[in-house]
Amino acid sequence: AATSGTSSAVVSRSGGSVILNAVGILSSQHKLRSSSWTGLRPGAGVSQLSKTDGIHVCREVLETHGLVRAAAVDQSSVTTGAPPPPPAAPIKQESDVRISQVAKDTMTIRGRCMDRLKYEVEYGLKRGTTNNSYVIKGTNSTALIDIMDQSFAEAFTKTLETAFDLSSIKYLVLGHFSPKRVESLKILLQALEKKGTSIEIYCSNPAAQLLTKLLASDTLEKVYKLKTVRAGDVLDLGGHELQFILTPTPRWPDGMCSYDPSTQLLFSQKLFSAHVCEENDYDIGGVDVYGEDWRFYFECMLASSPKQTKAALEKLDIVAQYSKPSYKDRKGVDVVKEDMKFIFSTVLSAFNLPISKGMLAGSLGDKLVTAAICPLHGPIVRSSLTELVREYGVWTYEKLKQSEEATVAVIYASAYGNTTALAQAISRGISKAGVGVDTLNVEICSTEELVASLQRCSGFVIGSPTLGGHMPTPIQNALGVILCDEYAKKLPCGVFGSFGWSGEAVDMIEQRLKDCDFNLAFPTIRCKFKPTEATLQVCEESGTDLAQAIRKLKLKKRSEAAPKFTVASNVEQAVGRVVGSLCVLTARSGDAESAMLASWVSQASFVPPGLTIAVAKDRAVEGLVLVGARFVVNVLGQNKSNAVAKQLLKPFLPGENRMEGLETTVASNGGLILKDAISWMECTVQSRMETGDHWVLYAVVDSGKLEDDTTLTAVHYRKTGARY
Ligand SMILES: Cc1cc2nc3c(=O)[nH]c(=O)nc-3n(C[C@H](O)[C@H](O)[C@H](O)COP(=O)(O)O)c2cc1C
Structure with missing residues (x-):
């Protein structure tokens, strides 16, 4: 209260x-x-250099690289400047693998974990996750699409063996491959070897290289043949002709999607994924249930590489198959297709987003008309297909826009994913603060790309693992480019990296930058092997600090360039009076109008200026403030609120005019402005969130005015938090 x-x-x-x-x-x-x-300081939870005994180190190396099963890590070997972290919550391993049919001849095998996965490092995973793999049975042969990570390694092959004749599976399509999936692959290949059969693995060139390296010491070469996929390649299974689309991103350079035109299923691997595990295989409940998970996944995994995400979306060229059957109007025009054309051409072109080439050409037939998206994690996207594809476009566009204002180049290399996880967390912190990220995995980007990125960025971070006492060669080259760049010296920058025991690479990079007077904006982040949640938090906050420093510099430059005494705009002045204030909300829709006294009003965003307002579900005005509705918020003054409050708190008959007797004028959006309001704002509802017995509206302020700058805002003090 x-x-x-x-x-x-x-x-x-x-x-x-x-x-x-x-x-x-x-x-x-x-x-x-x-x-x-808070018990958290910059650097808290970050390992500093420590010598540990060889046996322990070896075990950690093996565990980290997935070569032995993880055991409890001895925290005493991690030296930090902070108090010891609280004991980690026990990992509940409620998991299973189950099979169900998705479409004709197509099954999904889902490894489901209701809680955190044991091996996951980089992600919140508060709602569990799934590892999805798919089997397509053609008339000629059967293909397995994707394998699960080591958390499900044995269960995966066992389930496959139970449900299918292993020797009938002739192809394995790997849309993504990482060290975390080696164990699963080995177990599968061993099972095939026992059956005396073999498999052809279809994957991208980066995946093929990694696979060759990681399976080099095994004796399984006879069991598999590698096929490096090129753009446009097709795999004919008989009745199912799989098309491959290469969709590399810095985080997943091996990314490859597959599309089956006969079932209109798109196997999208990491794209359109979410770390969430519900009872359903599909996105039942749509955006209401999964919206946050999809968005969070995008923010964590894809937001830092909007250029590549845009390129991937353009290549996929998805046109959602309407769930309604197609029908024609009296002129013979296909109504459903026209609907879709409208959605894509108006919404997406308004945002300059990837528009299906098929749509623009007016033909839907031969592009990726998709009935469902089958991702690597989370639900199969069917009911929210149109929304999710559109949202991906909008989110990507937002990130590209941020990049136009200012970007931070996140430069790194990573052999086993630990430095990648740090880079990802730093990127998320940067992106959260409204600054764009240009991710440069130097193992796959060219020197020209690095130079171009340095020329346009407003800051940079560089991260490296230590391998054999050194930084990997691509990082050495990148550091050389940076050190030669006079302009880069002025930019805020930071260093990070994962190491095992001596961590020379991070020290060397830091020292070289210091020697050349670079502007280090946050304490160097050193992480021993796999980052903990606390380390990732430090990374995220460091990224945010860096981005905020950049924004401040930009604002300072702008205000130096602008005339000295700038006055806040009308809207800014009006919004400045919103401090949990007692307000009157008035709304109109057609000839229906209503009003309510509102005391749970808060500012929620600067750009655009926005408010949140809690509206009890049983309020008369509730039906007039749905998404898209316009209304007026009147802020009451301290000694002018009684008469208005008395009027609005009395009982009303249905439809009775609640503003009767109060002096008002009509705002341009149809709501009413109270003569006595000290400020007023015309707003549009952008979204609504269900919160127990209230709806919380988020509304953007379109216009407004401060009418009285001497009277203080009225605030409603309550005796208890149980009622108004
Ligand atoms: C072949 C190999 C050599 C390594 N050499 C070193 C080293 O000299 N010093 C060190 O501190 N850590 C060393 N490590 C440990 C790695 O730095 C550590 O595993 C780190 O987490 C890898 O980061 P990444 O996952 O980003 O590649 C080595 C690891 C491997 C596999």
Whole structure:
């Protein structure tokens, strides 16, 4: 009940609990005990160099690279400047592998884990995850699409053996391959060897190289043949002609999607994935149930490489197959196709997004008309197909726009994924602060790309693993390019990397940059082997700090260039009066109108100026503030609120005019502006979130005015948090 317009501090721990501290006028003048209070400091949880005994190191190396099963890691070998972290929550391994039919001749095998996966490092995974793989049975042969990671290694092959005749599987299509999947692959190949049969593996060139390297010491060459896929290659299974689309990103240079025109299924590997495990195989409940998971996955995994994501979306050229059967109008025009054409051409072109070439040509027939997207993780996307494809376009566009303002080049190499995980977390922190990210995995990008990125970036970070006491050659080359770049010296930058015991690479990079007077913006991040959640948090926050420093510099430059005494705009002044204020919300739709007294009103965003407003589900006005609706928020003044509050709190008959007797004018959006309001804002509802007995609206302020800058805002103090 004391959280009306007071300053608050938020702390979140990995368990997900959040503490809100309401700070009164007096205590807000005292500095918050932020570091000792949260127990988190810059560098907390980050390993510093430590020597550990050889046996322990060997075991860690093997575990980290998936060569032995993980055992409890001895925390005492990790030296940090911070107090020891709280014991990690026990990993609940409620998992299973199950099979179901997706389409004609097509089955999905899903490894499901309701909790965290043992080997996952880079991701929240608070709602579990699934590893999806698919089997397509053609008239000539059967293909397996993708394999599971080591968490399901044995269960995967066992399930396959139970449900199918292993010797009938002639092809394995790997849309993605990583060290985490080696164990699964080996177990599968061993089972095939026992059956005296072999398999042809279809994958991209980077996946083929990695696979060859990781299986080099095994004696399984006779069991498999590698086929490196080129753009446009097709695999004919008899009745199912699989088409391959290469979709590399810096994080997954081996990315490859497959499309089966006969079932209209798109096997999208990491794209359109989500780390979530529900009972259903499909996206039942759509965006309401999975929206946050898809968005979070995109933010963590793809937001840092919008150029490559855009390229992948363009190549995929997805046209969602309408779930309604197609029908023609009186003129013989296919109504459903025209609907889809409208969605794609208006929505996507408005945002300058990838538009299906098939759509523009007016033909839907031969492009990737898709009935469902079958990703590597999370639900099969069927009911939300159109929305998700469109959202991917919008999110990608937003990230590209951010990049136009300012970008940070995230330059790294990683042999086993640990430095990648750090890079990803730093990128997320940068992206969160509204700055674009240009991810450069130097193992696959050219020197020209690196030079071009350095020329346009506003800051950079560089990360490396230590291998054989050194940084890998591509990082040495990249560092050489950076050190020669005079302009780069002025940019805020940072260093990070994963190591095993001595960590020379990170030290060398840091030292070389310091020697050349580079501007290191955050303490160097050193991580021993696999990053913990605390380390990833440090990375994310370091990325955010770097991005904020860049934004401040830009704003400073802009304000230096602008005339000295700039006055806040009308809207900014009006929004400035919103402090958990007592307000009157008025809305109109056609000839229906309503109003309510609102005290749970908060500013929610600067750009665009936006508010959140909680509306009880049973309020009369609720039906007039759906997404897209327009309304007016009137902020009441301290000594002018009584009469208005009295009027709005009295009982009303259905449809009765709630504003009767109050002096108002009509706003341009149809809502009412109170004569006595100290400020008013015309708003549009952008989204609604269901929160128990209330809806929380997020609305963008379209226009507004501060009418009275001397009267203080009225605030409603409540005796209890159980009612208004
Ligand atoms: C072949 C090999 C050599 C390594 N040499 C070193 C080393 O000299 N010093 C060190 O601190 N760590 C060394 N490590 C450990 C790696 O730096 C560590 O596994 C790190 O997490 C790898 O990062 P990445 O996953 O980004 O490739 C070595 C690991 C391997 C596999």
